[in-house]
Amino acid sequence: MGHLNALRWFLSTDHQTALILEDDVDFSLHLTSQISSTAHALRSLLSPGSPSTLSNITLNADPHFWASPSTWDILWLGHCNDAASPAHVLTHPSISYPDPHIPPLSSIAPPAADILKAFNLSDSRMLHRSYWPLCTFAYAITRASAARILSTYGTEGEGGCAAFDVRMLEACRDHDWRCWTVAPELFHHVPGKSEIANVDMNTGTDKGGGEGDERRRPSVNIECGARNEWLWVDREDGVGRERMLERVREASARGKCITSREEELDGKVEV
Structure with a gap:
């Protein structure tokens, strides 16, 4: 319901795109430059005629900072994995781009590490067509895709799945939505209780969040985590x-x- 409410709020504004974040995610202290590099890569991949340098375009000045909204539906910036194989990546357009603040390859968890190794990449991220993007830690949407999500998955429907992230995965995997995955991800779950968990605690349904030493573990695939x-x-x-x-x-x-x-x-x- 939290995701659906966020999507409805987005459509009540005049914004052209939005980034939906779950409240218990971590991200690098270098996120600003990482976001800019990812946006540049997406524009290069999907909008060949767009400005070639970031100095020619800014987030606040151009509605196509994330490439034209007519060219994509969902951009997975935060996920728990996308089990794409090298063969899948090669089947569609993809792009790699440097990131000096990416974790060392030896510290990146699979399957993202497997993809980077397969293409002999280090100190780089890859933006590829989504295959099996699980977990809705952070994803960007357009007005059209937000409306489509609400109309398609606003209710479970007959034989539907209660897990929102699974329905989103199905949209990308089974129904040819134009979904793109960043590997490794820019956002990842951080151990600890979320606001939703705090509410659940009062209703007796809380399963417990990470506490104690667990909170001190570095977040998966995140270098210099802000959390x-x-x-x-x-x-x-x-x-x-x-x-x-x-x-x-x-x-x-x-x-x-x-x-x-x-x-x-x-x-x-x-x-």
Whole structure:
């Protein structure tokens, strides 16, 4: 219902595209540049006549920042996997593009790692036609695709599946929706309770969220995750917030990430 309500709200605005995020996802501190690179790749793939450099187009100035809305339906920026094979990728247009803030190939989980290895890619992401995109951590939609999702999957229907992400997968896999997957993903689930889990707790249906040491694990396929608990400082602690920002910028300039409290206190960063 949360996804459907978000889609209805989007259609009540005059926005041409939207990015739907689940509330318990992590993303890199370098997300801004990653989003721009991904948008550039999508335009290059789907809109050959679009501006060739990011300096010629900005998110706020052009409704086609994500390529013309008439050329795509769903862009999977966050997922738990897309089990596409190299053969599937080769069957459709695809594009790879550099990302200096991608995790090391040895740290990327399959199947994304398998795809990158198959095409001899490192320090790069791939944008390919979706095959089996599971989990709706983060996905972009157009006005047309949002309306189509609501009309097609607004109710379970006879023999329907209650899992929203499975219905979205079926749209891309079985019904030829124009879906594209970023591998590895830009957003991934982070252990911990979500707002929905907090509501479920009051109704007695909460299954429990990750707590304790589990919260400290790096998010899958995310480098320099923004949801790292050691990066968060109380809003009232102005001095602490400025100090943390300085530490993060210093680490980022050296191509490193702060990943623990000890590293933050000692001014050390992980290689």
